[in-house]
Amino acid sequence: GAVVSQHPSRVICKSGTSVKIECRSLDFQATTMFWYRQFPKKSLMLMATSNEGSKATYEQGVEKDKFLINHASLTLSTLTVTSAHPEDSSFYICSANRADHSYNEQFFGPGTRLTVL
Amino acid sequence: GESVGLHLPTLSVQEGDNSIINCAYSNSASDYFIWYKQESGKGPQFIIDIRSNMDKRQGQRVTVLLNKTVKHLSLQIAATQPGDSAVYFCAEPKVSLESTFGDGTTLTVKP
Numbered sequence: 001g002a003v004v005s006q007h008p009s010r011v012i013c014k015s016g017t018s019v020k021i022e023c024r025s026l027d028f029q030a031t032t033m034f035w036y037r038q039f040p041k042k043s044l045m046l047m048a049t050s051n052e053g054s055k056a057t058y059e060q061g062v063e064k065d066k067f068l069i070n071h072a073s074l075t076l077s078t079l080t081v082t083s084a085h086p087e088d089s090s091f092y093i094c095s096a097n098r099a100d101h102s103y104n105e106q107f108f109g110p111g112t113r114l115t116v117l
Numbered sequence: 118g119e120s121v122g123l124h125l126p127t128l129s130v131q132e133g134d135n136s137i138i139n140c141a142y143s144n145s146a147s148d149y150f151i152w153y154k155q156e157s158g159k160g161p162q163f164i165i166d167i168r169s170n171m172d173k174r175q176g177q178r179v180t181v182l183l184n185k186t187v188k189h190l191s192l193q194i195a196a197t198q199p200g201d202s203a204v205y206f207c208a209e210p211k212v213s214l215e216s217t218f219g220d221g222t223t224l225t226v227k228p
Contacts, residue, residue, distance in 0.1 A: 004160075006160075041223075042220075043206065043220045043221055044161070093160045093161070095160075095161075106151075106208075107163070108160035108161045108162070108163075109160050110159055110160045111158070111159060111160045113158070
């Protein structure tokens, strides 16, 4: 159990377009979902935390108008990179906490590789 | 601010040897830690966790040791295999920390 999926796994887009990435918890309800960004050979950088039905909490330095997060249900969160530019190219990873777990163990999705041309 | 971090960015071991990856943390109130493994191009995978009321926890071929006195934890991998080659992160899984993850240690297993 505790499987998290992401879609798409890989996307290439032109500069100026918007890209939506979906994160789903497949077999559990997630109280909280997290979005991370990872550069090559670097650690994960937390971008934002989202709770179902409320506004996401963004980390310092992350533009909320640039990275729109919607957490529509206990199993789905989406990240939209608006007006993407080459510097937004990165590996985006989501994770989710289980609603029925007392500790904040995070279950990770497989990641989405975004390349902006 | 509070942080967790790994000691060495890279570790190279011979197949069959034991591997030890170290991690230090700064928040003495930390009560839960997780070790993750990340293979190239994939999301992190849970390996093992430990709560602060324990000093040691064993899994299959892996052992995590927690030393609260010096705020240090380690991951030991027994009989390291080529499939263990990956980046390893220790993490303190709390919400809304600016940096939940320490920097990774890249483990390379030589045949």
